[in-house]
Amino acid sequence: MTAPQPLSFHGPEDILAFIPHSLGYWPSSSVVAMTLHGTRLGATLRLDLPGPAGLRRPEAFARAVRGYLQADGDADGTLVAVFGGTAGAPAPQLHQLLMLELYDALQRAGMPVRDAWYVGDRYWRGAFCVDSSCCPEPGRPVQQILDSRLYAEMVFQGSTVGPPPDGSPIGDQWAADYLAAVRAARTAWRRKLQRRRGSREQFHLVLTYWAAVLGRPAGEPLLPAADRDGFLLATLMVPSLRDAVLVQAAAGRTTAVAGAAQFGLLRDGPFPRPLSPLPAGDLPGRQPGGDAGSGSGTGVGTSAGQVFGYGDVLLGLGPEVPDWPQLEALDRMLAHLALVGGKSAAAPLTLRGWVAWCRGRGSVAAAYYCRALRAQPQYRLARLLLELDQRGTICGWAARKEAAWQKFSTDPERGTGQLG
Incomplete structure (x- = not known):
């Protein structure tokens, strides 16, 4: 097995390009937080954006994010991206209170937010940027992320960005x-x-x-x-x-x-x-x-x-x-x-969900479990593992840097590893 080549981050476009390749899909209505070890990326966490009540009072959500990220004991900083908005553009006014609460919670946990962004379907902008020449309304085109150097490097290494996991059933695809x-x-x-x-x-x-x-x-x-x-x-x-x-x-x-x-x-x-x-x-x-x-x-x-x-x-x-x-x-x-297909697909789909969960991809895991339960509604292992995932349990391997699955290398000893 050939080791993945190291990745170098030269600016925010590269960091934002890393997220969909790390998750395997482009997130929507999501908060993505990444831990930092100096200038190296650590763990990546994705959570659904809270609903309207949670956006008005985001303290509990911020505590949950902090709790998950504290599993990375070596983290000394974080990066945060909020994916969501209106009319294709980010909506800072909707998510500003959430961002401030995250900033405060992570600061108190010793993992200060080094940078943060709002990402819409067509535009993105820095969360703390007030310079209109840098972040003009409605933001910078998302195409800049897709055209970034890092995005091209990951595609060259064979990485792909698939559709979001949605739990839809898989039909028969064999002849x-x-x-x-x-x-x-x-x-x-x-x-x-x-x-x-x-x-x-x-x-x-x-x-x-x-x-x-x-x-x-x-x-x-x-x-x-x-x-x-x-x-x-x-x-x-x-x-x-x-x-x-x-x-x-x-x-x-x-x-x-x-x-x-x-x-x-x-x-x-x-x-x-x-x-x-x-x-x-x-x-x-x-x-x-x-x-x-x-x-x-x-x-x-x-x-x-x-x-x-x-x-x-x-x-x-x-x-x-x-x-x-x-x-x-x-x-x-x-x-x-x-x-x-049919009931026989429940077992392989459930085990695929477990492998995804071990990789730290809880949303992907849940989608596989849901597909398994569509194939066989009373499949016990899928129900148990889905409950485990929905409780927010993180796989022990995914919670430890030295054991976690590594899709990419971000080691500065083999590349710059610098965050722009």
């Missing part, structure tokens, strides 16, 4: 004949797995198969394989296998197996012989009993043999650093499997 073949394979594999539920050997074989699928070389195209996709979907329909696949990707095989054993989910028999689309001897990659992490034999950010509880992994409390490349590979495969 009809392939979709029918996958669904038939899923049904057949589900029956076979049901006969082997609790089998220790089948459990290990499922994890080995998933590790092999996720271990494909980066950039290698995923060729159609109805039996493979049907098998993977069938495994995600078994909660014990689904959870183990997720834990293995984040924390390694040892933790996935130990957790299942702790819950009494694994037995030695008698069961029919274990099955997968390929015989165990033909599967590439790690075999049962090893770690499925970075390939070094230990989970990322852990000492050899260290085991974490499933709850710790699901909340991002362990391991110290998850295996981000494996989670990214898992997310790509889940995106592919979600195209099956």
Whole structure:
């Protein structure tokens, strides 16, 4: 995996250009706050703008923002952008009280606001700028952000800005004949797995198969394989296998197996012989009993043999650093499997939501959970994770700089990193 190139910020246009690429979409009716470590960017937080009552009395909202940002213990400053306005232009008169309350709350928390902006659909302006030659009415064109040097650099690095997450359902996107073949394979594999539920050997074989699928070389195209996709979907329909696949990707095989054993989910028999689309001897990659992490034999950010509880992994409390490349590979495969549509899409959509939440993208996570619940309204894991997200819980990894997912590098040792 090629490390991302460092990013350099030369002015406010570059900082504002970073926000939609960091979030994955252009925010609207939002407050975005970014922590600073000297001249380096830290964490990015996005929250919905409060309603009219909250704008009139924004103290509670400002305290919430302060509480979230204090999770970044190294922060010594902040940047704030309010996305919203009227007629395409920012509306300082609507949001000025909110901005002042944020300024005061963050100042008292030791994270003073270094700069702030109002961003509308077509214009933007500095929140504290009173120079009409710099910030003329109704503001400076948003096109300046889109034409900025940093925006071009991020596009060159392969970053894209997608549509905002809205929770709309995903329709079937596979060709009809392939979709029918996958669904038939899923049904057949589900029956076979049901006969082997609790089998220790089948459990290990499922994890080995998933590790092999996720271990494909980066950039290698995923060729159609109805039996493979049907098998993977069938495994995600078994909660014990689904959870183990997720834990293995984040924390390694040892933790996935130990957790299942702790819950009494694994037995030695008698069961029919274990099955997968390929015989165990033909599967590439790690075999049962090893770690499925970075390939070094230990989970990322852990000492050899260290085991974490499933709850710790699901909340991002362990391991110290998850295996981000494996989670990214898992997310790509889940995106592919979600195209099956119908109730079977609930599991891959829910797990995609969890990966997004681990990345610190709570809004994206909530959209995936909502899509999963549209596919299967009583899907328990989606309901639980959506409730966790709606309570404002931040993934433990996302709250720690050394563990958080990094889409871009802003290290001044490899680039200027200076904020204009």
